[in-house]
Amino acid sequence: MKLFKCALLGGAMLLPSAAFADELNLICSADVVICEKLVSEFEASHSDIDVNMVRLSSGEAFAKVRAEARNPQTDLWWGGTGDPHLQAGQDGLSAEYKSPMLDELQDWAKGQAEVSNYHTVGVYSGALGWGYNIDLFKEKGIEAPKCWADLLDPALKGEIQIADPNSSGTAYTTLATLVQLMGEDEAFDFLKKMHANVSQYTKSGSAPVKAAARGETGLGIVFQHDAVAQAVAGFPVGVVAPCEGTGYEIGSMSLIEGAQNPEAAKTFYDWVLTAEVQNMMPDAGSFQIPSNASATPPKEAPDLSTIKLIDYDFAEYGSAERRKALLSRWDDEVGSMPLQ
Known part of the structure; x- marks a missing residue:
């Protein structure tokens, strides 16, 4: 129900002067341009709801939701990889x-x-891979890596950026993908060897390819649609799907238990699943595959049917126990290593 501000003048009640809009407290775990596009379009079509949006990476969003469990300050969490969303559901x-x-x-x-x-x-959905700076690689005489194994090439020393899997769903998907491709011990051995070529573990999953686009690093391990976005923006970025196979994300959305504004959250939830809304996403540089079957995939989006995808086990790697164990091991064996 809409409430109204009223004023008294000389003992007389005036007509309502302004409306108190309903509120929606939203966490958005996508690129900030996409988040702002969603908010502006939603508020334009739902003038009775004001959206308070904060942009956080998937890991940061999960940590915020968990920290507020006894007194939720968030109504809805949109976007970001599905694993932490699954864990949030499992944890109630x-x-x-x-x-x-x-x-x-x-x-x-x-x-x-x-x-x-x-x-x-x-x-939405999208496949994991990487984007590299074509001009920088040509200038340095580095051959573009086609496979995961190529990322261990000494020529790439200091040229790779990847996010920290504690804060980034993209990086956690990378970790879980390698474990499923290679086996856990072999995957951690690979990551420790690749560490010699890593210049930075970023907070945001898309930051590495943005750095590569600007020539600040050679290559960023990201979802391929994030690399496509940089190429579409005019940067010299090549996009690679690893030859051995790769994982993929199901970007997800969750209504928070105990939300203060559940009806506003459900309104946004249903609205953002429509084909009409999902068809607007390329205007904000979003090149993921939309979840509504009637929506039109962006022509620039990587064709998942041409990419060798693993049978990613979302149930196992989205479980609280498995996710915590992998992140703990990454902290102990990879994250603790000094950058060279």
């Missing part, structure tokens, strides 16, 4: 919600809802 931090839009979604988006007992849902 997100609420069960079956959107009336479910029947319009791709099977993989509905599958994300089903595996979480409807505590989250898929909103």
